[in-house]
Amino acid sequence: MSVISDSISADEIGTLPDFGLGEALTRVPGVSTVQNNARGEAQFLSIRGLNADYNLVEIDGVPLPANEVGRRNVSLDVIPSSLASRVEVYKSVNASMNGNAIGGVANLRTRSAFDNGGKTFVGGRFDIGKYDFERTRGTRTPSGQVEVVASTTFGPDGMFGAVVSGSYFRRDSASLNSATDNYLYLDPATGTRRLSPANDVSDALVAPDRRRWLHYDNLRQRYGVFGKLEFDDHRMFRAAFTLADFRHKNDEERQSNAIIANTAVTAATNRYTNFTNVTAAGGAVSNANAQVDLAQFAQQRRVRYGDFHAELSPGSGIHADLGVNYAVSTYRQDATFATYRIANTNSLAYTYTITPGEFTRFTPANPAFAFDPANYRQFEYGTAKDDNRERALTAQGNLGINMQAQDRGFGIQTGAYARFLKRGYDFTVRNFRPLGTSNYLLSAVDDPDARYSPYNGGGQSLLFVDPKAAAAFYAANAAGFTPNSANTSGSLTPDYTLGEDIVAAYAMGRFATEAVELTAGVRYEHTDLRTGSTAGVTRGTATSFVFAQQGQRYGYWLPSAQVNWDVTDQLKVRGAASRTLGRPNYDDLAAREVVSIAGQTDGGGRTITSGNPGLKPRVSDNYDLSVEFYANRDILFSAGLFLKDISDEILTVRNQATEIVDGLPTLVTRIQPVNASSSKVKGVELNAVVSRMRFLPGPLDGFGLSANLTLLDPTPPTITLADRVTTRRLTNLFESANTVANVKLFYTAGPVQVQGAWNHLSPLLFSVSNTDPLQDRVYAASNLFDAQLRLTVNRHLTIVAQGKNLTDFRPRRMFGPDYRLLREEIDNGRAFYIGGLVRF
Template identity: 60%
Template sequence: MKVSFAGRTLLLLSTALAAPAHGQTARTTALPDQASPDIVVTGARLQSVKDIAAKRSIDVISDSISSDEIGTLPDFGLGEALTRVPGISTIQNNGRGEAQFLSIRGLNADYNLVEIDGVPLPANEINRRNVSLDVIPSSLAARVEVYKSMTAAMNGNAIGGIANLRTRSAFDNGGKPFLGGRFDIGRWDFQRTRGGNMPSGQVEMVGATTFGPDHTFGVVVAGSYFRRVSASLDSASTSPLYVDPTTGQKLNPATTDASSAFVVPSVRRWLHYDNLRQRYGGFAKLEFDDHVMFKGALTFAKFYHTNDEDRQANSVTPTTTVTAATNTFANITNVTANGGTVTSGNYAQADDSRYFQKRGIQYADFHGELAPASHMLVDFGLNYAIATYHQDSTTSVFRAPSGANLAYDYTISPGQFPQFNSAKPAYVFNPANYNIYDYQAVPDDQKEKALTGRANLRINTSADDRGFGVATGLYARFLDRRYDRNVNDYKPASGATTLAPFVVPQSYTPYNGHGQSMIFFDPAAVSRFFNANPDKFTANPTNAYTGLQSDYRLTENITAAYVMGRYALDTLRLTAGIRYEATDLSTGSYALTTAGKTTSLDYGQQGQHYHDWLPSAQFDWNATDRLRIRAAFSRTLGRPDYSDLAGRQTISINSTTSFVTIKTGNAQLRPRRSDNYDLSLEYYVNRDVMFSAAGFIKRVQDEILTVSNTELQPFNGVTTQVTTIRPVNASGTVIRGVELNAVVTRMDFLPHPLDGLGFAANVTLLDPTPPSVMMADGTRRQLSSLTESANVVGNVRAFYTIGPVTLQGAWNHLSPLLLTTSTTDPTQDIRYKASDLFDAQIRVRLSRALTIIAQGKNLSNNRPARVTGPGFGWLSEELVNGRAYYVGALVRF
């Protein structure tokens, strides 16, 4: 029997279903050689001191990043702040320079969970289960704790780990009133070509105070605004062609070794993005603490991120006709390792896509703690959250027809973007030769609602309790997700218009364009022309089908319970427990089905139920006052992305080639399941110096991959090339890794002024056994690596303080990431190249209340690059985001 969303709300309110908090902390032994209390600790050193203390105090294997002296994380977003945590990296927003998804220990973001005060929030992305971190302001966090080993009290959907954002409390620091904030203004050196270049920057404030009799009430208020005004250039040359260097014949890399073949670029495409990105955030918490038995908090938060983007693109493609008798390209000649000649182009294109995206999260949370007796604690809470995604996109496409006018020579330099030299540049760059080809307006809407209840009972399990203890709890999460897409696609009637009337005076000469400039035009003028001349356009008859076949609704109900026992001595703690999680999933969507030449659209509903027993155990031993040894075992899950579970089927037909692409979901996808083994050694010299080494093994079953299969097959009664893209469960994988971490907040053993030096450095090394996939020919192929997982993650943060001045530099390294996998041709796999980011900052503390700050971001000018082909030797795509420079101040009252 189905229960309505409102019914679930009443059910939770009436039964107080719940789950445990992560709030247990282990006893902290006093550290030797404490710093003198009169030393003022600020900035990077203050954060590092807090991070060492947090790592020592948390029961599980963990790392964290803490707020600075103004109570906020000193980065532009939660994702950027997390890259300073050992073993943490992030997946950027389409490589555009903003941290979006979390990777723990180099593992795919789908392996991990993001929570706020112990509650997972709904996802605000179309294609993922994850929360988009660039929506969450860093001012929200007092500390972010990353748990790398799990207990039964924690959410089971976390193979890699859990990042838990802990919000500020008014009772922190003894409940003293606090008001702090920051503001800065900056500029990206890659500026917008159109739309103006107002300054980038941010403003955020955090305030807290206690009041009432005996200061039993508290309030925290925070606000944040961030703006980024910048541009990006994306150079793309995807799906290269291959020619046998001896015979000159076309090679099929799916069946023939192409490692020594000559490569022919199949497209040269430049995409120039003008962006205005803004983030707004507000947070308020009302607290009560009677300082005896009960404390509670009622929290409200709302934050959202907008992206106003104008994407201009120019491209040219060759005519790839093959002469059957000789199996050679008819219009591609003089092919060598360094270049060749294209005697006829398939088409040249100028297009513009105007996007306005808005992603948001808002939630209300109540949390209470009751201590009815000595050594007993009851924890309970209720959270209601809504995540939204909306995008309005309008695309205008103009094309110049195929023929010898589009002929060109091309040259190739290893590791560089190919250069196209037009034989008739006056023709190719003349807007009058481009006719309107397509006009499309597509709004996307998604809303996800999640109602979460949790509670637990803990007896004799607090940090100072000794002997036997027990904890138990309940958890329930009811999620409802809806996605709606409308497609309005129009083709021009004969003689509609050329590109010439819409061209604007602005243009851009790419750094790799060798003097060639892009054609820019005004998309708003095209929209006005479209609206004023409806008779010049014909609606695509498949618009209704195309929109409906993308829509889906999904509900996921998770209920869980756990029991956990604990035995503690002064230096030793043993914890073991088991968690039960039951999942009920239902998806409804439309699918196109074809019988002969008849295509129909049918609505269907699918679902599945599964349950898991998730045991865990923790061993924690203070071998000495300075040496701590931890060992852990846990079994955890990795549930599939929502869009992968939607049983929809989206079919698109290329209007030029008539090739068909079918994207399908898979409502029967099984979750990943993993047995995790962890061992950690932590050596605390004092509060300022810490070294740690951790090893881990994860045995993952039912890995999930998105695979593509391209073959000739009947479609609508005609045999054509059909590419099917579908998520599947692949074989299992074993992931072995080592994590090394060192923090020295000050080198007081050095003579002055060198004693102001400090650093934090860490590296994570993975040795995975990648999964294998079934190829279209029935064979199995082992992948080159895990998808979206880096085998090497490194971070180094060095800082130097002398008097009121602090200098800081931060370097982040990420080894290559596999992005997509082909089941027909391994050379079509795509991965990101290794990346190195360097940021720097200088602070000058003028007084306790005011600090001046200047910083540079991406000073290494890292360019995210995608590679493909044999040995990933072909540069498929390269993005230039540029450097950024900011100056501002920190204030505290």
């Protein structure tokens, strides 16, 4: 295919600790991933550091429906890496390719029985491991995985083939999110209150007004089965029928402890009433409230599909192919919540200590009171259920004459594509509050045997809620609770239906000699979008719920052109220009509203997330130029320049304000996606591969190296602020890293190979405020190091010992002036595995 691309083969997949397709893809130059809530599993693909929403993931040329709430792409941690024969990453596109790919396309080509000459193959891998951050509650079990792949050919002349594979992955571990959700700003000379953005706070003293620990116990499991039946007459016709089923289950128990300052202000002095002795190093708070809450999740994401694909090459340079795919993806989550609180009291007075670069230390003046479960009164108990189902029927066909890689002279190709998608999301919440006469305490349901001391807590221990005890207590005392009046709204306004029909056609031409290949074409994509949702309408004291439908239709011409020039056998030059789209995520397109009733998920406050049915797709004009130099069979150097001019950028903005909820001042965060202004991305990509340093004397000639570096120079978009007049330019592209670097160093000596991989991402903007720039949030720079030791016993067995996150890196989320304030730090710990690769 005459586009700029990189790839990774089945022989390379699994040579490092890759526990899913996402992690395997990070070995491709310029590719990084977005982790599952920063907790250690690669979930979404980023090409050249760009927002994961810019990119498209396909399996055998077909985009599968999303199995996650909030994204258009399928989650990569659901798909085992053993499925792939090859993963190709296209950084430019031609007219025959899906137009929804501003950053690029990753296409997983599944295994074929006709690989390696159709020889019978049986192989796989197994390992067992341990995370040094183990679960606090429940029975701890080993982590590990097992994958088996088998293929063979049969029948007359070996024209029939079959591939089957199965996989199981298990991760038993814990994580800790340490959060300082908000800071107050005080005048360093007078101690009076400063509010951002109305006041300059660049030189102000900062005082954290809440400290929150969220401890997660997780058992993650992935199951996968795959089967393919093939036919190849070895002359002109081949076909394949595939069935696959992948599931990812996550049983998660989140225990949260928070202490929140009483931020009342004395009007006469404009000072925070309860804050004293505030300095750059710390201060004291005389009055505060506290919360302990449980959130228990049983989550399953699943992808099932059937695929038929046929190719015909009758001769005279003619090649035709046809594909039909039907896929169903689901996301289901059952959640249980229980919350316990202490109202504002002087008994929760505390001091705090600020150490630059570290998590702020809160020290209660009366720890016996703060950590006594008998002082926490139950605030709520409830359940919530997410049910998302997405179905997609995809069909495509192509007819080309003289368009194959080996063909010379002029060629033409045309084709058509259609995708009919339906999505339905249903949310149900049942939230209950104790009656005023009820006095239900945490001491009735806490788990005294599950104490845990955070690494940054100075010896303090978290209080844990026993989920079974909490459920049993509610069942026995249901008469003492009353349903939350917001249950009806909370169960209706998040729901939506969506239908998206995409129809496309294209034509392209090609001219090729032994040294030069030119390709140009145009694609037209038409989209018919329909959404339906329910909104609450209040008149007086009565609220009614009205279902409404919205829709939009749009079509785009998407031209593209590519040139490949083999200047010499060693030097190759490639260039490309194209126009591509970036369609909005499905959750963003419906006129829905999600209110977080339970769990107090945003800093002890409440989050309201709204959709925007008027969102337009991003449109990008892309230009690429690259040079590749092959010094010899072991050494490759390449460099690329690229430019993307993106209009109608899509951002998710948040507006934070204190509102009265349940009679108490509560931090309310309102979130909505919007189209922003245009943005530009200029970038350079450098890559070097030295598979073996044969130029060094032995034994140093066993060393090898691969390294790549992607640098972005963006012009970020501007957003309109909440006043609908003022605009400001963002500090960076949304969810995009300006620097992506990957280095793999390996050494081979006989049957032993040692290798390590370092991955770096520069800070990444992931949340934007349209009221206060200091509420923008970034992920701090990340540096991950994985390593592996391999011992080849014989041609059938290789023993593998491997480690993940060996530097014990903790992802950080920062905000405030110059992003200097630590908001969250996530501790996942290291992991160690031992196992083997088998092949027969």
